[in-house]
Amino acid sequence: MGFLQLRRQLGLAIKSLLQVPNFCITLVLTLALALSCFFVALSLFSGFFIKPLEIENESRFVVVEQKNVYQDRVSEGLQSFQNMLNWYQTPSMYEKRALISSFSDVVENLAGKPKLTLTFASSDYFSMVKMPLALGRYLTPTKSISQKNPEVIISYQLWQQYFNGDDNVLGESLRIVGRLYTIIGVAARTHGDPYFLSEGNGALWLSFSEDERFFGDQRGEYHPWSSRLNNLKLLAILPVNSGQDILAEQLYQNAQLHQSEWKSADEALLDIEPIVRSYRDVELAGHDKLAIIVLLSVSCLVLIAIFNVSNLFISRAHTIQQQLALQAMLGAKRKLLFRGILLEALLLVSGAVLVGLFIAAWELRLVKSLTSGYLPLIDTLTLDTTVLLSAILTALLLALLFAFVTSRMIDFSQLKQSMQSSGKGSVKAVRIATTKTLVAVQLFFTTVLVLGATLVLCKSADTLLRPLGTKLDNMYSVMLHIPADPTPFPARYANIERFKLALTNIPGVLGVAHGESPLQSDVPVVAMQDMAGEWTPSMVRGNVGPDYFALTGLELVAGRTFSEAAIRGEKEVAIVSWGAAQALKPGGDVIGETYFIFNPDVPAEIVGISKNFNHPKRHHELQGKTVWLPALPLGYPFMIEMEPGASLTRAQIQNAISTVNGQAGIWRFSNLTKTYQSITYLERLTLLLSFALCGFCLLLSGVGIYGVLNYSFQQRRYEFGMRMALGAKKQRLYRLLLSDTIAPMLVAMLAAIMVVAGFYMSVSSDWLLAKSSWLLVVIVTMLAFALATAIYPMKQLINSTPMRALKH
Structure with missing residues (x-):
């Protein structure tokens, strides 16, 4: 094809598309929104697996760690x-x-x-x-x-x-x-x-x-x-x-x-062994599975969008039949007609890809701002060469696909003859088997995506809905220290009361307790050793004083709190949570039992049992198991509760403790509400994104399935008009239509459930959690969604009058 011919056909394609602006805008926006999500997911995948890291000799760069074998x-x-x-x-x-x-x-x-x-x-x-x-x-x-x-x-x-x-x-x-x-x-x-x-x-x-x-x-x-x-x-x-x-x-x-x-x-x-891994593997630390999950999820969304756009091209075939018939009468060959269809598809898809890249650039900036500091390599993500090459390849493949879909609807052998009927009759009818396949495939990908998002959503919701065990609102945790403190250890106990009194005098303070919350981004964990030398499961560790439990609302269900002698370091004692007590001894009656913790010579006696402290990180492993140890005056930790509406600043604390000791400083200071929000930030973000992804997916799928079924039913309107004219009841017509659509829908949903179940069982990930009650609700909802999208176009057809159905 020469340049002039290409230019002429390109001009015709542009003029043709300008006549249907609503079609073009709908198609471009539908595809662009889905592709923009795909390009962002591909950028994440590329950054995690493909894009070279900014380090020296990446292929030979390793990180060495140590394995300690007991x-x-x-x-x-x-x-x-x-x-x-x-x-x-x-x-x-x-x-x-x-x-x-x-x-x-x-x-x-x-x-x-x-x-x-x-x-x-x-x-x-x-x-x-x-x-x-x-x-x-x-x-x-x-x-x-x-x-x-x-x-x-x-x-x-x-x-x-x-x-x-x-x-x-x-x-x-x-x-x-x-x-x-x-x-x-x-x-x-x-x-x-x-x-x-x-x-x-x-x-x-x-x-x-x-x-x-x-x-x-x-x-x-x-x-x-x-x-x-x-x-x-x-x-x-x-x-x-x-x-x-x-x-x-x-x-x-x-x-x-x-x-x-x-x-x-x-x-x-027993032994020390080296662990040698590539820099990239250590840096990703298991987050690579997240990139795969995101890419697979968004790919399902893109496939659903492609089916939607295919429906638009099928409809487009009806509007261009007269134009194609006229070109055929003027001597245009089938090859030339297909080029025209391909050029239209290429123009539309290229526009969608360009808009998608533009939207993706802004989405990527949003993703980086939302997840920076929470995921590795996020700040290095760009629309890199991998993404741009994929965009070009996507444009070419989709253009060929949509041109093929359109050309399959055109009966080229009947174009010239169809001029006698104003171009009508040259468009092939969509077979019932094809309709069933289109509906089933769209519902399959929709169900896979929604169920997959539900697994992610269950994990996030499980973390966010789980009670922490202690108060969060208006609570602050602070660790004070005195650099190179010359005070003899026994005399430091008096500093606890002095600092506590100074903090109590800060305006707006409701109460102060000795101790530090274990709600930290780095989970403080410890394991104990029983008298037989066996190690207990890992537990969250908290260093607290006797008044910590009353101020924070963590109830003691058995035993007592720490004594002054324990805080002074004169007695080795500990308090465990209910979950820890159950893990240590069946029935949980561990008061009076002794375990070695930090002192290898003197075991610590369990003097109390608290309710569980559910740290939001590593809960699947720790399950609320916590051991509380006396907060010895090596440092000076305190919990501070403020009045509602009042805030506490680092400067206020520094001014208060300076009245006790001019050298005293703040080693750690945190607002527990903000700390909790920071620790659970990704869970909250994942929850919102899961809902948004499901909503967008259901919208696209609903529109697509409705379009396919409505087109199919309209092709059968004469058949149903005759049945209605002969007295067929609506219930009979509904049963007839449902028998054609419900079977492929059920097969698609069953296949999707099996695929998601297989994926969940084969992939172990901290991002996924299966809850049968949630999944059952989602499956029932998906069944209702499938029936609704099928029944609505049926209702439109069946509610029309018999003569109107026969006329059209």
């Missing part, structure tokens, strides 16, 4: 400092490597003394993750891992918030743990730490040797072998001729060389 359990992802240091100090195994750890600490000379996330990294870290800088330079490389370095890089956000983006920030000092660190660089706005390291919230970057837990004495006692941390990792780039299995074997042999050291630190430890 006789009755295995703990993964908790690293010993000395073991990681030993692995780091064997450079022949790597092309490049870096040790990193994360910790939150107070910056003493910034306004409000904020507690910020510190990242401690060895020299090669910055080049390995390709950290961009907005200002300054990287940390000066140290000759050894333990060499001190008083330099710090700050985040872009911190630079803007505390220094107003002033370029003269370089050379300023920050005081952390009594030491001054000179600011020598500012990270770029786009940079964030890996999500697996404190969820990417790093605000300051210091040399690894500045981590006081390992290279100092100002942050408690950390044993090099027995103190294990999750936020301690070894990053490595493998040599070209090496692999993950080879490195794992080398690291294992290295750990065995130091067996006597870690055995003496933890006699129960």
Whole structure:
């Protein structure tokens, strides 16, 4: 086909489409909205699986963690400092490597003394993750891992918030743990730490040797072998001729060389094994299943939209039959006529794809703003090459599909003869089998999508509807500390009452109790050991005082609260929740039982049983099991209840505690309502998106099924007009029509249920939960929906008069 001919046909196609603006707008918007969701889902999938990460040599970049093997359990992802240091100090195994750890600490000379996330990294870290800088330079490389370095890089956000983006920030000092660190660089706005390291919230970057837990004495006692941390990792780039299995074997042999050291630190430890995984796998941490679920769900939505648009093209075939017949009379061949149909389809689909990409760009910005900080790699998502190539391919394939659908409706062999009847008679009727198939397929995908969304919705609703167990409204949790507190431990007990009195005097305070809520983003978990040496299931850990339970509304169902002697550390006692009591002993009668917790020499006696504390994270594992321990005066935790409508600020607390001790600071401060909302944010967002997806899906499907059945019934209007004229009752006609439509609908729904059930049983995911009552309601609702979409066009046909049906 020559250029002039193509140009002429393109002009004809445009003129033809301009005559039916409602058809074009409906088609483009229907397809664009569905495709925009698909492009966003594809962007998420690409970012998680395809798009290269901004790191050095991604294919050989690995993260090394530690597996601790005991006789009755295995703990993964908790690293010993000395073991990681030993692995780091064997450079022949790597092309490049870096040790990193994360910790939150107070910056003493910034306004409000904020507690910020510190990242401690060895020299090669910055080049390995390709950290961009907005200002300054990287940390000066140290000759050894333990060499001190008083330099710090700050985040872009911190630079803007505390220094107003002033370029003269370089050379300023920050005081952390009594030491001054000179600011020598500012990270770029786009940079964030890996999500697996404190969820990417790093605000300051210091040399690894500045981590006081390992290279100092100002942050408690950390044993090099027995103190294990999750936020301690070894990053490595493998040599070209090496692999993950080879490195794992080398690291294992290295750990065995130091067996006597870690055995003496933890006699129960049987073995230490390395865990070597790709950087991408560690960063995604199971969220890859989310991308697959989203893509599959949106693909179902797109398929439903495609069926809807196919119905529009079937209707379009009736309107263009005269135009095609005239072209045939003028000598146009079948091939030329098909090109015209294809050009119209290509113009419409291309327009829908372009509009879809435009909408997707805004949707992607919305997704990033809503989920940033809650999911890994979100900030890197764009409409990348994968999405754009998929958009082009989608446009071509859909154009061919819709052109094929339209051409199948046209009887090209009858076009010339149909001119005698003004072009009528050249459009083929849709067979009943085809109608049944179209209805069944649309209902199948709709049911799959709705049931899949219900599984996600059940999980979210289960978390949000589950009672926490303690009060949230107007409740605040604060942890106070005194840096390098010289007060002897026995004398610190008096500080508890002094701080409590100072906090009580803050305007608007209703009550203050000693203790800290375990409602935190990082779930504090502990396991106990019974007198036979067996380990109990993991439980949430809370450090509280005797008045904590009364203030927070957590009822004690048996036993008593803590005594003053327990808070002073003179007695080893604990209180467990009802769920923990049931797990420890059948019947839950555990008062008086003893278990080893933190003191390996003296077991703790269970003195009380509380109601369950249902932490919203990891509930499927913890099931409300909680152990409450006395809040010893190592720090000073308090729960504060405010009057309704009153708020509490960090500055108010700082002013109050300064009257007790001028060196006192705030280690942790949280509004429990906001903390709970933050922890359950993704559940609430998922709940809303699930409802929106189901609603949009049902709307598209309802319109599509109605369109197919209405077209099919209109083709049979003469048959039913004759039946009605001969006296057929409406009930008989309804039964006749339902017999043609209900069977494929039931088959489609049954197939969809089987597919979703198989998917749920084969895929283990924290995002899915099956509740039979919810699923039963949804299945019944879907049956009602299917019947409604089938009966409405039947009603329109049957309620018409016999002569009108015969006339048309």
